[in-house]
Amino acid sequence: MPITYTSGEQIEVYRFNLPITVLVPLLALFLQAFLSWKLPFFSIFDLPLLVVIFFAVARRSQVGGMLTGSIIGLLQDSLTQLPLGVYGIANTVVGYGASSLGVRLDVENAGARFLVTLFFFAVHEIVYFSVARGLVRLDLRWNWPHEIAAAFANAVLAVLLFAMLDRFKQRT
Amino acid sequence: MENLLTRYRNVSILVGVLFAQILGLAIQVRRVKENESTLLIRVWTVTAITPLEKGIVGLESGMGNLWHNYLYLRGVRKENRELKEEIQQLRLNEVRISEDAQQAHRLQVLLGFKEQYLSKTVAAQVIGSGGSDRSRVVFIDKGEDAKLLAEMPVITADGIVGKVVRVFAHSAQVLLVNDENSGAGAILEKSRLQGILKGTPVGGLILDKVMSDEQIQPGDRVLTSGGDGIFPKGMPVGTVTQVSKGKDSFLNIRIKPAADLSKLEEVLVITKQEEKEPAVADAGNERASDILSRRLPSVPDQPPAAPAHSGAVAPKTNATTALPSASTAAHSFAGAQPASLAGSATTAPKLSAPKTAVPNPRATQPPANVPVSAPSTTENPGNGQTVVKTITDDATTSVPVKPIVKSPASSANPQSKPTQPESDQQ
Numbered sequence: 221m222p223i224t225y226t227s228g229e230q231i232e233v234y235r236f237n238l239p240i241t242v243l244v245p246l247l248a249l250f251l252q253a254f255l256s257w258k259l260p261f262f263s264i265f266d267l268p269l270l271v272v273i274f275f276a277v278a279r280r281s282q283v284g285g286m287l288t289g290s291i292i293g294l295l296q297d298s299l300t301q302l303p304l305g306v307y308g309i310a311n312t313v314v315g316y317g318a319s320s321l322g323v324r325l326d327v328e329n330a331g332a333r334f335l336v337t338l339f340f341f342a343v344h345e346i347v348y349f350s351v352a353r354g355l356v357r358l359d360l361r362w363n364w365p366h367e368i369a370a371a372f373a374n375a376v377l378a379v380l381l382f383a384m385l386d387r388f389k390q391r392t
Numbered sequence: 393m394e395n396l397l398t399r400y401r402n403v404s405i406l407v408g409v410l411f412a413q414i415l416g417l418a419i420q421v422r423r424v425k426e427n428e429s430t431l432l433i434r435v436w437t438v439t440a441i442t443p444l445e446k447g448i449v450g451l452e453s454g455m456g457n458l459w460h461n462y463l464y465l466r467g468v469r470k471e472n473r474e475l476k477e478e479i480q481q482l483r484l485n486e487v488r489i490s491e492d493a494q495q496a497h498r499l500q501v502l503l504g505f506k507e508q509y510l511s512k513t514v515a516a517q518v519i520g521s522g523g524s525d526r527s528r529v530v531f532i533d534k535g536e537d538a539k540l541l542a543e544m545p546v547i548t549a550d551g552i553v554g555k556v557v558r559v560f561a562h563s564a565q566v567l568l569v570n571d572e573n574s575g576a577g578a579i580l581e582k583s584r585l586q587g588i589l590k591g592t593p594v595g596g597l598i599l600d601k602v603m604s605d606e607q608i609q610p611g612d613r614v615l616t617s618g619g620d621g622i623f624p625k626g627m628p629v630g631t632v633t634q635v636s637k638g639k640d641s642f643l644n645i646r647i648k649p650a651a652d653l654s655k656l657e658e659v660l661v662i663t664k665q666e667e668k669e670p671a672v673a674d675a676g677n678e679r680a681s682d683i684l685s686r687r688l689p690s691v692p693d694q695p696p697a698a699p700a701h702s703g704a705v706a707p708k709t710n711a712t713t714a715l716p717s718a719s720t721a722a723h724s725f726a727g728a729q730p731a732s733l734a735g736s737a738t739t740a741p742k743l744s745a746p747k748t749a750v751p752n753p754r755a756t757q758p759p760a761n762v763p764v765s766a767p768s769t770t771e772n773p774g775n776g777q778t779v780v781k782t783i784t785d786d787a788t789t790s791v792p793v794k795p796i797v798k799s800p801a802s803s804a805n806p807q808s809k810p811t812q813p814e815s816d817q818q
Contacts, residue, residue, distance in 0.1 A: 249523065250441050254448065257521035257530060260654045264525065282402040290409050298437035300527035301557050301567050303420035305413040307524075312413065316406050352526075355417050359572055360526065361593045 234278040234389040244385065245271050245292045253299055264370045266341070268296045270378045272311050273340050274385050276318035277327055285322075289315025303356055310347040314340050330379045337378035341371045435560060438531070442563040445519040446533050453517075512664035514538045516546075518656045519563070528571035528595055530656060535560045538661075543622055545662045551628035551650025552576065552616060553659050564661075568653050569629075570597045577619030578629050580608060586617050587645070589629060595653075597630060599645040606643065608635050614647055624665055 236244075248267040256263040272292050276285030293311030297304040318340055321327065327336050345367055352358040397404050420431075516532035534540055536559055546553040546566050554574060558565040567574050570591040578589040578599055585606055587599040599614060612632040618625030628650040638644035 246440060249437070250444050252523035253441060253520040253531070254445050256523045256525075257518065257656075263521075263523070268523075283405055286402075286406050286409055290413070294413075294433055295437045296523070298431075298434040299441065299529075299531075300522040300524055301529050301565060301571070301573065302527055303417050304431060304433060305417040305420070308413045309410055309417075312406070312409055316402075351417070355414065356421060358526075359593055363594075 233280045233392050235392050236275070236278075236388055236390065240388045241275075244275075244388070245288075245295065249292075249295055249299065252296075264366075264373050265377055266344070266370075266374055267377075267381075268292045268307075269311060269314065269341065269344055270337065270374060270381055271385075272315050273318045273337060273378065274382050276315045277322040277336065278389060280319055280322040282316055282319045282323070285315035285319025286312050287315070289313070302352075302358070306348060306351050306356060309351050310344045313347050314344050317343060330383075333379050333382050334375045337375040338371050341374050342367075345371075434558065438560050438563055438565070442519060442531055442533075442560070445531065446563075449517060449519045449533070511666045512662070513660040514540065514663050516564075516659055516661055518659060522565075525595070526593075528568040528574075528591065528653075529557070530554075530566050530568065531563050532566055532659060532661070533563060534661065535562045535564045537562055539663060540564050540661055541663075545623045546659050547623075547627060547662065548651045548656070548659055550652070551630060552623055553651050553653065553656065555622055556661065566659070570595045570649065570653055575620070576623055576629070577617035578614050579617040580632075581613040581615050583608065583612070586619065589614070589616075589647070597647040597649050599632070599647055600642065602643045602645060604637055604641050604643045608632060608643065608645060610634060624662065 245268065248271045252262075252265070252267045272285075272289045275288045279285060279288075289311035290308055293308035294304055296307040296311070300307075318336070321336065325332070327333060349360055349362060352360050514534055516534040516538070518530050519533050520531045522529040522531075532546075540556055540559050542556055542559055544556045546555060552569055554566045554568040554571070556564050557567045568591070569576060569589060572591045572593050574589075574591045576589040577586065579586045580599075580602075583606065585602055585608070587602040590598055590600050592598055602608065610632050614629040614632065616623040616625055616627040616629055630647040630649040632645055633648045634644075634646040636644045
């Protein structure tokens with residue numbers, strides 16, 4: 221199995237330079253907004269969520285992960301008509317969880333990334349639905365086929381996307 | 393306590409961040425019901441994202457224009473010919489619709505209705521979406537710079553699209569009608585039943601609050617009712633696709649939007665609507681026949697020195713040049729002539745109706761500005777009648793024309809224009 225338990229000392233911690241830290245989330249937001257309009261099927265993907273998972277796992281810092289998730293989530297909320305915080309809370313939880321997992325597990329290979337994304341997509345959806353229904357009173361319906369399809373689609377995209385973003389990693 | 397926070401520092405921060413966001417959510421949810429102001433983070437995000445979207449849309453549009461306008465011109469001649477034919481048809485339809493509008497206008501005066509006018513619209517380009525399938529919003533490239541305001545309706549030529557919810561400096565956010573937070577007043581065109589148009593969580597469109605004992609068929613058209621105070625009355629919304637029993641004795645009516653909400657490109661924002669009582673002077677004193685008579689081919693001014701009997705000469709050249717589109721000329725001379733003209737035009741030349749069938753006289757009435765696109769000839773067979781030959785859709789039609797008889801009054805007044813031709817009442 222590609223996921224291996226390692227001690228904290230054995231896992232490499234990466235950092236990213238400032239332009240990448242700022243531009244990659246903005247680019248993800250832009251592509252999400254633009255491509256969802258041009259290609260309606262693209263709205264099944266959640267590029268900002270994948271970026272949150274990538275940064276959180278690579279940095280392996282729980283505080284860094286949750287702040288990344290929080291900021292990207294709030295920016296994502298800004299493009300919707302919904303109150304700020306629905307995506308923010310969901311991405312904060314995912315950022316914290318992904319970085320916590322990154323501390324304990326080596327998730328550098330494609331199989332591990334696929335499973336991690338599958339898992340955190342499910343976490344994201346559960347938190348999102350809970351917040352949207354419980355706090356904002358949105359009439360969302362849980363659609364199993366759609367959620368499963370979206371989870372697998374995002375997991376596949378994550379494998380490709382993470383491989384591209386690996387080029388921007390810098391060893392600490 | 394301090395040790396506990398230090399020991400669980402990361403979890404404490406997580407709880408703090410989540411608590412702050414939940415608090416923020418609660419404040420916003422409360423504010424939405426009051427008077428919501430746009431938060432700064434939204435302004436920043438939109439300001440960062442939309443210029444890029446505008447740039448790409450502009451580049452794409454430019455490339456598309458270059459290709460379609462300068463490089464790929466195959467079939468343009470054929471298309472041009474077809475469009476010209478279509479224009480002819482549309483002009484004819486316009487006359488019919490214009491007359492209907494005039495009639496409606498007069499009825500509104502009688503009934504004291506208020507009219508809504510789309511007095512000002514702003515064309516805008518869609519540049520992006522909200523990026524989520526749970527939030528059906530799009531961004532347009534016009535904002536405060538084009539004097540847009542929240543709650544302004546957004547439409548296309550096909551039907552309604554949504555309404556502006558947030559306005560930024562150079563862009564605006566539009567909530568689509570198929571978003572579940574959207575709502576609009578709607579009415580079924582045939583049955584005139586009113587309901588509430590709502591979006592569904594999956595992006596569908598339903599008409600709510602219509603009683604289940606009503607007869608509604610798939611295919612019925614749905615229009616805006618104007619009851620929401622946002623969308624003007626009578627705009628196309630869509631067509632009924634499915635009707636089933638819903639809960640609480642209401643029908644579950646699914647609507648297919650008239651505008652393709654998944655492929656929006658250009659939209660119109662209605663920035664100004666005027667509502668006014670129709671003035672009686674606008675149309676009340678004018679009869680439909682008068683309006684129609686202005687559109688009929690007219691006989692030009694006679695020279696003042698012309699002898700009285702010269703009126704007996706048929707307007708040879710005039711009949712040719714003043715004829716509307718050849719395909720409809722025969723109809724316009726006979727079938728389209730309103731009956732009321734008979735009383736008003738005392739000096740009009742008599743025209744006898746052609747033998748061709750005229751299915752709907754109103755529909756075939758040409759406007760005054762319809763160009764002559766096919767040859768029409770005027771002949772005098774020698775029996776005192778002028779025959780106007782026109783080419784109709786099916787075949788050449790001969791319309792016998794009686795000579796003009798000028799009254800002493802009209803010939804005495806050189807300034808008075810010759811009156812309109814009058815058709816025989818068949």
